[in-house]
Amino acid sequence: MGPALEDALLAAGYDDVTAESLTHPVHPYPARLHPATAARLIAIVMDTAGRGAAVLDPFCGSGTVLIEARAAGWRALGVDLNPLAVRLARVKTWTAPVPRRRLARELGRRIAGDVMLAGREARRAGATAPPLRGPAGFDPNARQRRIGKWFSPHVRRELESIMAAIDEVAVDDAEVAEVLTMALSGILYKVSHRRSDTDPTWVERAVARGAAARLFGDRVEMIVAGLEDLARVPGLMPQVIEADARALAKLDLPPVMGIVTSPPYAGTYDYAEQHRLRFDFFGIRHRAFDDGELAPRRAFLSNSAAATTRWRADLGDAVGALVSALAPGGLAALVVGDSIAGKVCFADEDLRSVLDDRVDVVAWAWQERQKLGPERHLFPRDRPKREHIIVLHRR
Numbered sequence: 001m002g003p004a005l006e007d008a009l010l011a012a013g014y015d016d017v018t019a020e021s022l023t024h025p026v027h028p029y030p031a032r033l034h035p036a037t038a039a040r041l042i043a044i045v046m047d048t049a050g051r052g053a054a055v056l057d058p059f060c061g062s063g064t065v066l067i068e069a070r071a072a073g074w075r076a077l078g079v080d081l082n083p084l085a086v087r088l089a090r091v092k093t094w095t096a097p098v099p100r101r102r103l104a105r106e107l108g109r110r111i112a113g114d115v116m117l118a119g120r121e122a123r124r125a126g127a128t129a130p131p132l133r134g135p136a137g138f139d140p141n142a143r144q145r146r147i148g149k150w151f152s153p154h155v156r157r158e159l160e161s162i163m164a165a166i167d168e169v170a171v172d173d174a175e176v177a178e179v180l181t182m183a184l185s186g187i188l189y190k191v192s193h194r195r196s197d198t199d200p201t202w203v204e205r206a207v208a209r210g211a212a213a214r215l216f217g218d219r220v221e222m223i224v225a226g227l228e229d230l231a232r233v234p235g236l237m238p239q240v241i242e243a244d245a246r247a248l249a250k251l252d253l254p255p256v257m258g259i260v261t262s263p264p265y266a267g268t269y270d271y272a273e274q275h276r277l278r279f280d281f282f283g284i285r286h287r288a289f290d291d292g293e294l295a296p297r298r299a300f301l302s303n304s305a306a307a308t309t310r311w312r313a314d315l316g317d318a319v320g321a322l323v324s325a326l327a328p329g330g331l332a333a334l335v336v337g338d339s340i341a342g343k344v345c346f347a348d349e350d351l352r353s354v355l356d357d358r359v360d361v362v363a364w365a366w367q368e369r370q371k372l373g374p375e376r377h378l379f380p381r382d383r384p385k386r387e388h389i390i391v392l393h394r395r
């Protein structure tokens with residue numbers, strides 16, 4: 001298994017074809033697992049599994065493992081506490097007959113065309129004020145306060161018009177409306193004044209009139225094309241559940257033969273913050289995620305000692321739950337990375353410290369990662385910063 005595991009790590013550096021395939025590139029998502037790594041890890045953990053066996057990713061994020069499992073013909077189950085991730089992973093693995101996909105494409109084109117046309121007419125009439133939309137159950141004024149500064153007025157007008165058209169589609173066809181919504185989510189930051197998903201700095205960004213609508217239309221095309229490729233392999237649509245990975249037992253899932261997952265790296269990301277503008281724009285409730293996100297950066301910045309204690313307990317709970325979900329003889333591949341979370345965290349040591357006697361570590365591979373900024377001084381000179389894959393076997 002050793003060389004195959006090393007190749008799973010190295011493939012991220014050379015296999016661009018897999019990365020660009022299927023629905024992988026349709027939406028940004030920080031710290032996505034590389035699709036080529038996911039594909040290889042699935043092959044490793046499912047090597048001896050029989051037909052109909054399932055792969056689980058309890059931190060499925062944007063659905064990379066689910067897409068690759070679905071493409072390889074396995075049943076796939078995904079769990080994530082981020083409500084946007086769950087919606088995105090469902091759309092990226094949407095398994096529907098040809099006419100349904102065709103409808104999504106046609107509606108995407110029509111909405112993009114209508115909004116561009118309406119923008120031109122509004123310009124002639126000299127209209128500038130963006131309309132205030134109110135997702136059900138959200139105060140439009142509070143929403144305006146949160147998102148107002150992030151979009152130029154003409155961009156906001158296009159985005160709101162697109163979303164109003166999607167709301168109309170949703171009345172009769174929530175499934176297709178969801179594909180359109182995730183297409184809009186995929187371009188939202190590109191046309192905003194937010195520098196990037198991971199950097200909330202306000203930046204000046206000139207976005208041409210009509211560009212948001214055009215990008216939206218293109219994104220719908222991209223999703224549908226990816227879904228068409230995915231549909232070439234017959235298979236069931238993966239099941240994606242919004243839940244806390246520490247509480248997998250409550251979901252009553254059937255035991256799985258394989259797990260491939262990448263839990264959050266301690267103190268590295270802040271998913272709730274990274275998606276906040278999307279949450280506010282689409283009116284997505286996220287309280288449970290704010291409270292339950294594992295090892296977010298914000299927790300270590302506010303009280304490092306408390307966050308470290310909580311991280312150890314949370315990691316133990318999450319790994320314990322994941323091991324319980326594994327059938328006897330099953331394999332779990334975990335991708336984890338060293339990080340700075342108050343102090344240096346060596347992810348392999350953290351992980352090994354929470355394992356119990358239900359599992360054996362049967363393989364371990366790692367590769368060195370570049371130390372960035374202060375990491376250069378904080379990591380010991382004689383020890384690299386590494387990303388690891390650890391494979392567990394359930395007794």
Ligand SMILES: C[S@@+](CC[C@H](N)C(=O)[O-])C[C@H]1O[C@@H](n2cnc3c(N)ncnc32)[C@H](O)[C@@H]1O
Pocket residue numbers: 029030031032033034058059060061062063064065079080081082085243244245246261262263264265271292293294
């Ligand atoms: C490294 S990312 C996984 C990315 C995913 N492999 C992909 O390719 O998109 C870690 C994920 O853990 C999720 N997460 C954080 N805390 C969680 C919790 N308590 N339960 C379930 N998911 C959680 C985050 O929302 C994020 O999607």
